[in-house]
Amino acid sequence: MVALVKRVALVGGIHGGEFTGVFLVKKFQQSPLIIQRDGIEAITLLANEKAIATGRRYIDTDLNRTFNRQDLANPQLNNYEQSLAKKIARRIEQEKIDLIVDLHSTTANMGLTIILHDTHPYVLRLAAYLVEVNPEIKILQYNQNKDAPYLRNLVELGLTIEVGAVANGLLDARLFQATEELIHTILDYLEADSQGKPLSVPTSFTFYSVIRTVDYPRNQNGEIQAMIHPQLQFQDYQPLNPGNPMFVTFNGEEIFYQGNETVYPVFINEAAYYEKAIAMHFTQKQEWEAASN
Amino acid sequence: MVALVKRVALVGGIHGGEFTGVFLVKKFQQSPLIIQRDGIEAITLLANEKAIATGRRYIDTDLNRTFNRQDLANPQLNNYEQSLAKKIARRIEQEKIDLIVDLHSTTANMGLTIILHDTHPYVLRLAAYLVEVNPEIKILQYNQNKDAPYLRNLVELGLTIEVGAVANGLLDARLFQATEELIHTILDYLEADSQGKPLSVPTSFTFYSVIRTVDYPRNQNGEIQAMIHPQLQFQDYQPLNPGNPMFVTFNGEEIFYQGNETVYPVFINEAAYYEKAIAMHFTQKQEWEAASN
Numbered sequence: 001m002v003a004l005v006k007r008v009a010l011v012g013g014i015h016g017g018e019f020t021g022v023f024l025v026k027k028f029q030q031s032p033l034i035i036q037r038d039g040i041e042a043i044t045l046l047a048n049e050k051a052i053a054t055g056r057r058y059i060d061t062d063l064n065r066t067f068n069r070q071d072l073a074n075p076q077l078n079n080y081e082q083s084l085a086k087k088i089a090r091r092i093e094q095e096k097i098d099l100i101v102d103l104h105s106t107t108a109n110m111g112l113t114i115i116l117h118d119t120h121p122y123v124l125r126l127a128a129y130l131v132e133v134n135p136e137i138k139i140l141q142y143n144q145n146k147d148a149p150y151l152r153n154l155v156e157l158g159l160t161i162e163v164g165a166v167a168n169g170l171l172d173a174r175l176f177q178a179t180e181e182l183i184h185t186i187l188d189y190l191e192a193d194s195q196g197k198p199l200s201v202p203t204s205f206t207f208y209s210v211i212r213t214v215d216y217p218r219n220q221n222g223e224i225q226a227m228i229h230p231q232l233q234f235q236d237y238q239p240l241n242p243g244n245p246m247f248v249t250f251n252g253e254e255i256f257y258q259g260n261e262t263v264y265p266v267f268i269n270e271a272a273y274y275e276k277a278i279a280m281h282f283t284q285k286q287e288w289e290a291a292s293n
Numbered sequence: 294m295v296a297l298v299k300r301v302a303l304v305g306g307i308h309g310g311e312f313t314g315v316f317l318v319k320k321f322q323q324s325p326l327i328i329q330r331d332g333i334e335a336i337t338l339l340a341n342e343k344a345i346a347t348g349r350r351y352i353d354t355d356l357n358r359t360f361n362r363q364d365l366a367n368p369q370l371n372n373y374e375q376s377l378a379k380k381i382a383r384r385i386e387q388e389k390i391d392l393i394v395d396l397h398s399t400t401a402n403m404g405l406t407i408i409l410h411d412t413h414p415y416v417l418r419l420a421a422y423l424v425e426v427n428p429e430i431k432i433l434q435y436n437q438n439k440d441a442p443y444l445r446n447l448v449e450l451g452l453t454i455e456v457g458a459v460a461n462g463l464l465d466a467r468l469f470q471a472t473e474e475l476i477h478t479i480l481d482y483l484e485a486d487s488q489g490k491p492l493s494v495p496t497s498f499t500f501y502s503v504i505r506t507v508d509y510p511r512n513q514n515g516e517i518q519a520m521i522h523p524q525l526q527f528q529d530y531q532p533l534n535p536g537n538p539m540f541v542t543f544n545g546e547e548i549f550y551q552g553n554e555t556v557y558p559v560f561i562n563e564a565a566y567y568e569k570a571i572a573m574h575f576t577q578k579q580e581w582e583a584a585s586n
Contacts (some may be wrong), residue, residue: 023543027543027544055567056349107460107462107463166460167400167458167459167460167461167564168460168461168462169400169461169564169567170400170563170564170567171517171520171562172520173520173521173522173523173541174523174526176543227464227465227466227469228464228466233465233466233467250320251320251324252470269463269464270463271348271460271462274348274462274463275348
């Protein structure tokens with residue numbers, strides 16, 4: 001297999017309040033030897049420094065929704081994050097980045113999640129390796145077009161690391177350490193690959209594919225009318241079966257899942273998604289088979 | 294015992310991101326019968342609507358540090374929260390409020406905590422009753438002078454309800470329901486009291502008295518150099534003994550508690566306290582005895 005990846009960008013702080021990635025990138029910048037690997041150039045980037053300084057997701061608009069090609073080429077889009085996105089896109093291009101690793105955290109109980117945004121065989125093999133090294137890692141897959149507004153769409157190969165549950169604006173030591181270990185595993189894999197000694201990967205792994213988005217019950221003014229049900233809270237990646245409770249209203253009435261098939265919700269009760277009309281994503285559990293790729 | 298309390302203010306959203314209190318107050322405003330009690334007038338207040346709308350703690354400055362008498366009388370202090378504090382102080386005065394119940398949440402694992410800011414016998418008896426009804430409630434006590442900058446210092450009788458662990462900007466249904474139940478217990482107590490039929494209270498209860506504040510290890514630029522140790526994370530109100538781990542640096546070195554006596558930390562890893570140089574408060578465990586008051 002031809003090694004595609006020579007230059008990787010480790011990006012933290014696309015969202016200012018997600019401190020795990022912010023402080024990992026700061027650590028790597030202070031001690032660059034930690035991320036040094038033969039044949040691999042790892043570039044670090046603290047993306048949204050103004051939002052980081054205030055511990056907020058963003059200043060004017062969500063930076064990780066400003067990276068589609070059309071918007072980047074539009075000189076009229078120039079609020080703080082829109083301008084920043086153009087600067088970051090230029091940097092990624094100038095650095096000739098092959099792979100973006102984008103570090104995020106979530107208030108949902110998603111443990112260590114790798115988000116894949118396409119089905120490029122290189123990234124699928126890497127994901128297979130990561131799950132083999134640490135079976136607690138979950139692989140989440142979105143089907144997105146090439147023009148999605150996310151950072152990792154700037155290059156052909158990208159993945160997001162999403163860790164939780166952790167509140168915004170603070171550090172959870174266990175998740176910090178687990179995320180760092182995951183980054184080392186990725187770099188080790190890339191190093192072996194770039195040296196022409198690719199590591200063996202399993203021929204199959206389980207992943208979760210997003211099938212649809214579910215909003216909170218809302219009134220005509222858009223105000224939420226119910227909360228995530230206590231039995232669903234923190235149950236990311238667990239089966240939600242027809243008839244299981246999903247929400248509870250402020251008066252205590254339960255709202256049940258009305259679908260016909262078992263789904264596996266993720267991003268349950270992510271704080272940043274209240275404004276995006278997302279209470280959770282439903283996923284299907286699937287198997288990736290090397291032979292079919 | 295003479296009933297002191299006829300008019301109580303239930304205040305949510307002093308900090309915009311603390312949704313438990315915000316949505317409880319919204320519920321009470323939509324269904325005022327819920328908080329109606331004989332002989333008691335319960336006033337509701339959504340304090341910082343601009344911060345609530347953006348899900349942030351504050352816009353310009355922490356509202357709950359702007360209520361000392363001197364600042365309220367200073368016309369030169371007029372940023373958003375400073376002006377708002379003056380408006381709220383006028384409202385509390387006009388409404389002739391006897392007791393303020395200030396609803397907060399925390400990213401620390403403090404369960405249902407009642408914070409007392411003085412040792413007024415009326416509030417101590419109320420606290421004793423609440424602990425009897427729900428033994429999971431913790432009583433936390435600060436020794437503060439009358440000129441502290443907090444909302445509840447506006448009147449003689451005040452208490453804060455602090456619930457967690459919950460991230461900012463989201464609702465945890467279990468904590469929402471438990472907090473509402475606690476408010477009902479308070480109102481029931483006040484009602485009985487105002488009817489001249491005071492409820493019996495236990496003659497003693499355990500409380501935790503704040504003795505000092507501990508910051509994160511920081512470098513010369515004020516940047517934190519360590520995280521809460523995984524063994525201490527979420528262990529609010531549990532004993533911290535000499536030699537127990539407190540922090541872990543970004544390189545994995547452990548930092549241990551060097552004191553000579555057992556303490557009981559609270560507000561461990563509260564997100565809003567990173568900027569206030571507070572990693573946790575140390576408390577001592579004490580007994581309140583009715584006879585000694």
